[in-house]
Amino acid sequence: SQTIHQWPATLVQPVGSPLSLECTVEGTSNPNLYWYRQAAGRGLQLLFYSVGIGQISSEVPQNLSASRPQDRQFILSSKKLLLSDSGFYLCAWSWGLSGNTIYFGEGSWLTVV
């Protein structure tokens, strides 16, 4: 069976500090990988998606970046956090194209202070 794990689950970071959220998927190969953000009381917003190692697409201009150094590893980063980066970040994976279900990780709560 497939599993997705992201960490840390919660973190509080000062403005201007760096960020690194990690996500790994087990039990499958060459998955599509995604990072979403969910601001309080709002819907999920796609930040980045990746269809393969080193292939990253960004959906919205922002202070964040993503990398996929290995097939089943997806990393969300920032060099300098802003207050507006606070939110709930979700990693997700799927097989192939739009007909397939997307499976989400447990999420990471980020509070920038």
Place this chain on the structure above:
Amino acid sequence: KNQVEQSPQSLIILEGKNCTLQCNYTVSPFSNLRWYKQDTGRGPVSLTIMTFSENTKSNGRYTATLDADTKQSSLHITASQLSDSASYICVVTRNNAGNMLTFGGGTRLMVKP
């Protein structure tokens, strides 16, 4: 503009009662529609997925309907339980955009004893 609107934003019902959540979308071209359940602070979990040709799909006490002509979907919960308290998110996929999903803002359901 591709949008997904859900109503109501929040709902409180008594345990054992039924309820129906609504989702209207303008996403085009349509590929499929999913309903997710998201417990507070957790990642969303898929409940149902329906394609253009499917009108109804059940998953236990959850029954989703889809009217592709009017671009409306509903999620009906039967004999609600306390564990049904969560946010329910409607997600629509565009047919020509890989795994590009449009998320509704969710309906926050609270089931009280």
